Amino acid sequence: MALQKRTNLALMSRSTIFILVLLIIGVVAYFFTDNTQPDKELTADQGISTMAEELAIDDSTDQDPSLQIQISYLLEKEYPGSVLDITETLQTSGSYSTYIASYDSEGLKQFGLLTVPNSDRPENGFPVIIFNHGYIAPEEYKTTERYEAYIDYFARNGYVVFKPDYRSHDQSEGIALGGYANSDYIVDVLNAVSSIKTLDYVDENRIGMWGHSMGGWITHRSMVIDESIKTGVIWAGMVGGYDDLIELRQPYWVRQGRPDPSPDPENPTRLWRSYLTETYGSPADNPEFWSSVSAVKYLDRLSGPIQLHHGTGDVSVPASLSERFYENLKPVSPDSELYVYQGDDHNISQNFSLAMQRSLAFFDKSLK
Structure with a gap:
């Protein structure tokens, strides 16, 4: 919503004013909100509703802050990346070796977990899986923790796996501003794709991408940007457009056993949504804007098929997101697939082995 030019606020950019308001609300919210986090592996998409995202408006220029989430901008x-440097060797015995590796993303030194099969290098190099983790509070995230079983499975089956941290996670430089209100994590991942190609033992023509939860958001948006990503697998993904997130979201309070609140533009945990809707109108009122930020409207650019997995018992991300996204995928990507697991949770723990087998088979079909 445009600010009135005759007020003193005209001396400040819209994004500056927005940041100041958020900072004030954020301080108040900090002291009146239960900030405890569930202590469980593969923490779900708390990032969809944390204050970190609400501060994700770039005030360095007078540009409309929504530009950075527009597909045309991306x-x-x-995304030149850099040489992928090994900074620490963690393991060299057994079926694979693991390392901490670093690369450059927008001048920031980023880190990730690199896993390399110890088997003989194929003639053209190993196929690659870029592994996009879900939301984990940046201050709790460790490069070497979580998702071990997933990475082990892919590496034992002949894949180089690289799990980028995202900026400000563990050793990675930068500020963590969340996965939805800006595109920083997508930029980091696309620079990781470029960087992995510098390794002489990988096949740059056989790159796939896996994503969980928020990592699914990063994955499907990356695949309309970078044509070198040949295929994708998404578990419990935040997939679709921003309008889908607004219409079908299940907010953080559900996981806490609290009642699902009605939309409230004054609630600091959903300000990025209210900012966009107040500034640009609803998806029905301004379809042009909402199309410009939606990867769904660019699926004709999708670099390869996507396999979707979702449990109907997921209280973090509704299965309806994957179902709706799959309906959009079918006309443009007939080789895409959807698997729904009745009653299963955000991590598909009850059907983990089956989902992993299906994921591997899907990657093999495109990358081997």
Whole structure:
């Protein structure tokens, strides 16, 4: 919503004012909100509703802050990455070796977990899986923790796996501003894709991407930007457009056993949503804007098929997101697949082995 030019606020950019308001609300919210987090592996998409995201408006320029989430903006950017440097060797025995590796993303040193099969290098190099983890509070995230079983399974089956941290996670530089209100994590991942290609033992023509929860959001948006990503697998993904997130979201309070609140633009945990809707109108009122930030409207650019997995008992991300996204995928990507697991949770723990087998088979079909 445009600010009145005749007020003193005209001396400040819209994004500056928005940041100041958020900072004030954030301080108040901190002291009146239960900030405890569930202590469980593969913490779900708390990032969809944390204050970190609400501060994710770039005040360095007078640009409309929504520009950085527009697909056209991402398509125009370059993602050169850098040489992928091994900074620490963790393991070299057994079926695979693991390392901590670093690369450059927008001048920031980023880190990730690199896993390399110890088997003989194929003639053209190993196929690659870029592994996009779900939301984990940046201050709790450790490069070497979580998702071990997933990475082990793929590496034992002949894949180089690289799990980027995202900025400000563990050793990675930068500020963690969340996965939805800006595109920083997507930029980091696309620079990781470029960087993995510098390894002489990988096949740059056989790159796939796996994503969980928020990592699914990163995965499907990355696949309309970078044509070198040949296929994707998404578990319990935040997939679709921003309008889907607004219409079908299940907010943080559900996981806490609290009642699902009605939409409230004054609630600091959903300000990025209210900012967009107040500034640009609803999806029905302003379809042009909402199309510009939605990867669904760019699926004709999708770089390969996507396999979706979702449990109907997921209280973090509704299965309806995957179901709706799959309906959008079918006309443009007929080789895409959807698997729904009745009663299963956000991590598909009851059907983990089956989902992993299906994931591997899908990658093999495109990458081997």
